[in-house]
Amino acid sequence: MRNVGPGVADRTGTQTRGGSDDIVFGGEVQTTLELDVNGKRRETRANGNLFTESLAAAYLLLPYGFAVNGVLRLEQTDKVPDGRGSVFREQTLWADELYLTWSRGVLDLFGGKIHPRFGSAWDRGPGLFGTDFGREYELTEKIGVGARLWASDLLGLTRTIGSHNLQVEVFEADRTALSWGALSGRWAQQRTSVDPETGETVSRTVYRWQNRRGTGGPDNTDFAGGTVVSMAGYGIPMPRGLAGYTASYAARKAGQDAVEAGRAGTEQSWTLGGFWTIPLPQRLEAAPFAEFVHADQAGGYRNRTTEYLTAGFDLRRTPWTISYAYLSNWNDDRAEGLRGTRVQQTASLTYDLYFVAPLPILRSASVTVGWRRLREAGEAANDFGGLLGWAWKF
Numbered sequence: 001m002r003n004v005g006p007g008v009a010d011r012t013g014t015q016t017r018g019g020s021d022d023i024v025f026g027g028e029v030q031t032t033l034e035l036d037v038n039g040k041r042r043e044t045r046a047n048g049n050l051f052t053e054s055l056a057a058a059y060l061l062l063p064y065g066f067a068v069n070g071v072l073r074l075e076q077t078d079k080v081p082d083g084r085g086s087v088f089r090e091q092t093l094w095a096d097e098l099y100l101t102w103s104r105g106v107l108d109l110f111g112g113k114i115h116p117r118f119g120s121a122w123d124r125g126p127g128l129f130g131t132d133f134g135r136e137y138e139l140t141e142k143i144g145v146g147a148r149l150w151a152s153d154l155l156g157l158t159r160t161i162g163s164h165n166l167q168v169e170v171f172e173a174d175r176t177a178l179s180w181g182a183l184s185g186r187w188a189q190q191r192t193s194v195d196p197e198t199g200e201t202v203s204r205t206v207y208r209w210q211n212r213r214g215t216g217g218p219d220n221t222d223f224a225g226g227t228v229v230s231m232a233g234y235g236i237p238m239p240r241g242l243a244g245y246t247a248s249y250a251a252r253k254a255g256q257d258a259v260e261a262g263r264a265g266t267e268q269s270w271t272l273g274g275f276w277t278i279p280l281p282q283r284l285e286a287a288p289f290a291e292f293v294h295a296d297q298a299g300g301y302r303n304r305t306t307e308y309l310t311a312g313f314d315l316r317r318t319p320w321t322i323s324y325a326y327l328s329n330w331n332d333d334r335a336e337g338l339r340g341t342r343v344q345q346t347a348s349l350t351y352d353l354y355f356v357a358p359l360p361i362l363r364s365a366s367v368t369v370g371w372r373r374l375r376e377a378g379e380a381a382n383d384f385g386g387l388l389g390w391a392w393k394f
Contacts, residue, residue: 017061017065017067017101017103017108018061018062018063018064018065018066018067018101018102018103019061019063019064019065019103019104020061020063021063022061022063023060023061023062023063024059024060024061025058025059025060025061026058026059026061026393026394027056027057027058027059027393027394028056028057028391028392028393028394029054029055029056029057029391029392029394030054030055030057030389030390030391031052031053031054031055031389031390031391032052032053032054032387032388032389032390033050033052033387033388034050034051034052034053034385034386034387034388035048035049035050035385035386035387036048036049036051036383036384036385037383037384037385038381038383039381039382039383039384040381041379041381042379047084047085047086048085048086049076049080049085049086050086050087050088051075051076051086051088051089051091052074052075052076052088052091053073053074053075053076054073054074054075055071055072055073055074055096056071056072057069057070057071057072057097058070058071064102065102065103065104066100066101066102067100067101067102067103068098068099068100068101069097069098069099069100069101070095070097070098070099071095071096071097071098071115072093072094072095072096073093073094073096074091074092074093075091075092076088076089076090076091076092077090077091077092077181077184077185077186077207078188079184079185079186079188079207090184091183091184092181092182092183092184092185092186093181093182093183094178094179094180094181094182094186095113095178096113096115096140096141097112097113097114097115098112098113098178099111099112099113099114100112105153106149106150106151106153106154107147107148107149107150108147108148108149108150109145109146109147110145110146110147110148111144111145111146112143113141113142113143113174113176113178114142114143114144114145114146114169114171115139115140115141115142116139116142116144116146116169116171116226116228116250117139117167117169117228117230117232117246117248118137118138118139118228118230118248118250118269118271119134119137119138119246119248119271119273119291119293120134120246120271120273120275120291121133121134121273121289121291121293121308121310122134122135122137122138124273124275124289124291125289125310125312125325125327126287126289126312126313126314126323126324126325127312127314127323127324127325127346127347127348127368127370128323128346128348128368128369128370128372128385128387129325129344129346129348129370129372129383129385130310130312130323130325130327130346130348132327132344132346132372133308133310133327133328133329133342133344134291134308134310136308136329137269137271137293137295137308139226139228139250141173141174141178141179141211142169142171142172142173142174142219142226143171143172143173143174143175143176143178144169144170144171144172144223144226145169145170145171146167146168146169146170146171147167147168148165148166148167149165149166149167150163150164150165151164151165151166152164152165152233160237161233161236161237162233162234162235162236162237162242162243162244163233163234163235164231164232164233164234165231165232165233166229166230166231167228167229167230167231167232168227168228168229168230169227169228169230170223170224170226170227171219171224171225171226171227171228172219172220172221172222172223172224172225172226173211173217173219173220173221173225173226173255174211175210175211175212175213175220177210179210179211180209180210181209181210184207185206185207185208185209186207186208186209187207187208187209187210187211187212187215188205188206188207188215189205189206189207189208189212189214189215189216190203190204190205190216190257191203191204191205191206192204213255213256214256215255215256216255216256216257216258216300217255217257217299217300218252218253218254218255218258218267218299218300219252219253219255220255220256221253221254221255221256225252225253226250226251226252226253227250227251227252228248228249228250229248229249229250230246230247230248230249231245231246231247231248232244232245232246232247233245238276238278240278240279241276241277241278241279242276242277243274243275243276243277244274244275244276245272245273245274245275246271246272246273246274246291247270247271247272247273248270248271249268249269249270250267250268250269250270251266251267251268252266252267252269252300253266253267253300254266254267254297254300254301255300257300258299258300258301258302261301263301263302263303263304263335264300264301264302265297265300265301265302265303266297266300267295267296267297267298267299267300268295268296268297269293269294269295269296269298270293270294271291271292271293272291272292273289273290273291273292274289274290274291275287275288275289275290276288276289282317283317283318284315284316284317285315285316285317286313286314286315286316287313287314287315287316288312288313289310289311289312289313289314290309290310290311290312291308291309291310291311292307292308292309293306293307293308293309294306294307295307298331301333301335302335303333303334303335304331304332304333304334304335305331305332305334306329306330306331306332307329307330308327308328308329309326309327309328309329310325310326310327311325311326311327312324312325312326312346318352318355319351319352319354319355320349320350320351320352321349321350321351322347322348322349323346323347323348323349323350323370324345324346324347325344325345325346325347326343326344326345327342327343327344327345327346328341328342328343328344329341329342340376340377341376342374342375342376343374343375343376344372344373344374344375345372345373346370346371346372346373347370347371348368348369348370348371349368349369349370350366350367350368351366351367351368352365352366353365353366353367361392362390364389364390364391364392365388365389365390366388366389366390367386367387367388367389368386368387368388368389369384369385369386370384370385370386370387371383371384371385372384372385
């Protein structure tokens with residue numbers, strides 16, 4: 001599951017594995033109501049945006065080690081223009097994952113529409129805005145196959161060193177009917193044309209309902225356009241508390257946009273992240289997190305480099321969680337002679353609503369208020385936001 005609400009220390013995704021004689025169906029619904037209030041910038045006025053990010057995830061465990069997993073998502077596209085307020089505009093619904101797994105002992109094999117494991121700041125970034133930069137390099141909506149080896153189980157050392165697994169995935173961007181979005185077009189594509197009166201070349205952005213090669217982007221090419229090798233560990237005993245890590249390497253072929261620009265190159269990138277849950281006196285719990293990402297031939301373009309850093313922490317004393325995150329992004333395009341840096345600081349406060357009314361339906365509900373300050377191109381502004389989150393397992 002991806003992050004749909006801050007303040008949850010040391011999140012880990014549930015691995016569904018079939019194998020019993022029984023057929024088991026289950027899943028989870030997660031939903032948020034979010035409000036962003038963006039401060040005034042040089043070219044845009046202050047504005048607000050009310051939207052939802054929700055998902056429905058389900059699994060079907062079958063005999064002989066098989067399982068079917070699927071995720072539907074309802075989110076806002078990036079079509080909402082800056083400088084204008086919006087209320088539930090450009091929400092779109094699509095199938096984010098749909099794949100079959102086979103598990104036997106320490107090995108999992110899977111294939112279909114998958115979510116390759118590359119980094120984790122898109123899920124673990126602390127606080128309301130702590131996932132902002134991580135979502136820019138998250139790998140989503142790929143058609144491919146993969147294998148996962150539970151190394152700690154193979155060695156029989158899980159109780160001693162925690163749970164560790166090695167994962168390899170080969171994929172391409174999803175251009176099938178599964179990439180189709182209901183309610184609103186969601187795939188941005190640049191189109192150029194010549195004005196018949198002035199002779200000028202005009203560029204505009206159109207939004208497709210279904211992904212296609214013209215959308216561009218790395219691994220939006222033939223099969224095996226992308227490969228990720230990753231290692232992750234969870235529940236690692238420390239002198240105090242439990243720790244975990246993710247490390248990943250990706251190679252992704254250039255898409256049609258880089259080919260047409262004459263700059264096609266295979267993107268080579270890697271991530272390294274760590275997290276730790278530390279019990280403290282007075283019923284406090286700290287959960288620091290940090291992740292660094294480096295990419296050469298970023299976006300499939302030769303001579304383009306980018307780096308990301310997300311670092312911060314959650315400090316929790318039930319029912320309160322205080323979060324802080326520092327995010328930075330550095331870009332260097334040597335072919336165009338362009339360099340740029342973005343720096344964002346964010347803080348937020350979360351309260352568990354179960355302590356207002358101890359009803360079972362509110363056990364997973366929380367409300368969050370947050371602040372961020374993004375500095376880019378010598379300009380900075382203060383933004384504020386709020387989030388109401390709820391989840392239900394079935």
